[in-house]
Amino acid sequence: MRLEVDLRSHVPIYRQVIDGIKEQVAKGLLKPGDRLPTVRELAVELSMNHNTVAKAYQELERDRVIELTRGRGTFISSSEDIPNLAMRKLELREAMKKWLVEAHHLHLPDEEIGSMLRDVQIELRHTRGDD
Amino acid sequence: MRLEVDLRSHVPIYRQVIDGIKEQVAKGLLKPGDRLPTVRELAVELSMNHNTVAKAYQELERDRVIELTRGRGTFISSSEDIPNLAMRKLELREAMKKWLVEAHHLHLPDEEIGSMLRDVQIELRHTRGDD
């Protein structure tokens, strides 16, 4: 499950787990139907409490990224519907504004922002292998 | 000092103050040499604890966005050097990655990402008046 968790970070651990799994889905390393480790397996693997993993899994389920079933396990969702789409698009715009403001303070020219963005897109796609 | 602070947001208030001021600098509404309200003035204006404003000012000074001079006041910095440039570029890249991962989960096509980028850039520049 190659998840990196930084205990010193101020980002909550369960949040890092969520982000890591979402990233792997975006990269195509995890595909619909794939089974995730059990809550307790992943907890041991990442040396954390199972409640922390469970919290991450529950939020991922709310976002329809995964499907949790008692007694059966956890799977990457194939669901197409996206909860709260409109609100999340607004939040995405706000997030973009924040990093463009930061880029301005770093004196980054637009071309460098564009190329950095393309770089990261390629990094995400590369693993996916569909560029 | 038109700063909008949302108490309902989970983003800490001092962070919202920092982001708000950085955004106004990026937009050109605040220029090098401009004087900022004192900690206590701004605290009253935004109806918040002055410790909160002080914390925001301290972080802005650390980032060389503003300059605090005892007795004279607080001014937008004209300094050209950017502390921790390399590290902050890495963080920017990470922020972009997170953003793109979220965009993927919202099924945002590349064109929409591009147009959103141009939109927000224009929004930031518009106030600045240098497009």
Next chain:
Amino acid sequence: MRLEVDLRSHVPIYRQVIDGIKEQVAKGLLKPGDRLPTVRELAVELSMNHNTVAKAYQELERDRVIELTRGRGTFISSSEDIPNLAMRKLELREAMKKWLVEAHHLHLPDEEIGSMLRDVQIELRHTRGDD
């Protein structure tokens, strides 16, 4: 036995089986004396563990919806007596209160609640063919 079971739902599978059969009885698709598949047949048909189906049948028998007779099979009950009637009416009232509270939080006006309720009644009756 057109039963729809959603593994993603947090409603236990045996509960979904119970509700599905009760719904078919309410719709008149299953009538007193009709024979149900055996536990194992239904388990195969719905691709689930036979323990799960057995648990559903047991609860249905407790509620006198079906009758299990060893060796002969399982039939929709023609019994008129309703176990725990008083208690179940109280529970029904509680359930109604819960969805009225939810309706309030969705800002649904009373007329919409009423029309939604009539809609569902018609949906149930329609299959029954006695409107």
Next chain:
Amino acid sequence: MRLEVDLRSHVPIYRQVIDGIKEQVAKGLLKPGDRLPTVRELAVELSMNHNTVAKAYQELERDRVIELTRGRGTFISSSEDIPNLAMRKLELREAMKKWLVEAHHLHLPDEEIGSMLRDVQIELRHTRGDD
């Protein structure tokens, strides 16, 4: 805070807390802007762990019923927007269907359904005092 929690019920405690608070809001006993007890106060009052109350509060915040702010407290929300409205309406319809199926199995005539509906609506409104 007159919340009744039944430890013997199979409904999770945090869920009972959520439902209880939603009911009080629907009844008008809690109004926008009203302050709720702190997580720890309510935990003591209801003799449960503060984590359980926190979980309830967090879900209530996700549904925009309340607003949580670190260091300030918890308040009934005045927000008008309802997350996931469409999906929740569908769930409400499903709840009604289940309810009507159960009512059929209890041989409840339509008139009794209607009168029960009015009864419960009045019970909810009565405390609110706007009938």
Next chain:
DNA sequence: GTGGTCTAGACCACT
């Protein structure tokens, strides 16, 4: 003093 997170360890319902 507020809510947020985390751990350790327990018990339960479901498959």
Next chain:
DNA sequence: GTGGTCTAGACCACG
């Protein structure tokens, strides 16, 4: 053996 819930008790960031 799966996930879900709960308690007890700790520490942290925020205002």
